[in-house]
Each structure stands twice: as C-alpha cells, then as structure tokens.
Amino acid sequence: MPSSPNPEFLRRAIALATENVVSGAGGPFGAVIVRDGRIVGEGVNTVTATNDPTAHAEVNAIRAAAKALGTFSLAGCVLYTSCEPCPMCLAAAWWARLDTLYYGASAEDAARAGFDDAFLYDELRKSPAERKLLPATQLLGEEAWASFAAWIASAHKIAY
Numbered sequence: 001m002p003s004s005p006n007p008e009f010l011r012r013a014i015a016l017a018t019e020n021v022v023s024g025a026g027g028p029f030g031a032v033i034v035r036d037g038r039i040v041g042e043g044v045n046t047v048t049a050t051n052d053p054t055a056h057a058e059v060n061a062i063r064a065a066a067k068a069l070g071t072f073s074l075a076g077c078v079l080y081t082s083c084e085p086c087p088m089c090l091a092a093a094w095w096a097r098l099d100t101l102y103y104g105a106s107a108e109d110a111a112r113a114g115f116d117d118a119f120l121y122d123e124l125r126k127s128p129a130e131r132k133l134l135p136a137t138q139l140l141g142e143e144a145w146a147s148f149a150a151w152i153a154s155a156h157k158i159a160y
Contacts (some may be wrong), residue, residue, distance in 0.1 A: 042064060
C-alpha cells in the first residue's frame with residue numbers, strides 16, 4: 001500500500017522547479033525521492049543546461065537517489081514531482097520500482113505552458129509501424145536474440 005502523501009515533499013519539488021526557472025538554469029520541473037520520511041534524491045530539469053534530452057527532473061532525481069542508496073531498485077521510495085510525468089519519466093519511475101508518485105501540476109497544465117506530451121501518449125498506443133513519432137523497423141531479430149540467450153544462460157546476471 002502506498003504511503004500517505006506528505007505535502008511538504010511536494011512543496012520542495014515545486015520550489016526546486018520554480019528556482020530552476022528563476023535562476024535561468026532550466027525548465028519548470030523539480031522532483032524529490034523520499035524513503036522512510038527523508039529525501040534521498042532531488043532533481044531539476046537540466047535538459048538545456050547539459051544538452052541531455054533525458055535530463056528531466058524525475059530522471060535526475062532517480063539517478064541521485066540510486067547513487068545515494070547504492071542500488072538500482074528504489075522499492076520502498078516515493079516520488080514527488082512538480083508536474084505529472086511525461087512518458088519517459090513515468091517509465092523510468094516504473095523501472096526504478098518506486099512505490100508510488102505524487103504530482104502537482106497536471107499534464108494539461110504543462111501543455112498550457114508549452115510542454116505537451118499528449119502526442120507521445122497517443123503514439124505509444126499504436127503499433128511501431130503506425131507511429132509518426134519515429135519510424136521503427138526491426139532488423140536482425142534472430143541475431144539480436146543472442147544477447148537475450150546469453151542473459152538467460154548467464155550465471156552472473158543480476159535480475160532487475
């Protein structure tokens with residue numbers, strides 16, 4: 001069962017987002033990750049500052065928390081983010097195994113400010129051949145399976 005939300009952690013994420021804009025450092029997004037009632041990772045949007053299109057606030061917070069905790073699994077942690085996550089950040093939160101997330105502004109609010117993810121959500125519902133997002137064609141499927149076969153056979157794998 002998800003933990004009860006603590007508005008103070010969301011206020012921290014919102015403050016990070018606002019300061020990121022006011023300082024000129026980046027976009028209006030901030031995130032914190034909490035475990036056992038304390039912040040273990042924080043992040044802001046640094047896409048333009050770092051020339052890294054994956055440097056969204058949630059991804060940066062996940063990276064910081066994973067580093068601080070010394071693990072790739074953030075099970076037992078909660079994500080507070082200033083805005084409803086984009087598809088990339090939602091997927092990253094899922095892969096990080098976060099317990100739950102709380103957000104402030106909605107996707108509709110983000111769209112009003114020029115950050116519209118509706119197209120991405122619509123595209124993800126389509127088959128790869130139907131997507132306008134990025135043309136995608138599978139090549140060398142049988143050869144590529146070798147990597148998975150090696151994984152399945154490996155005695156050194158760490159499941160995630």
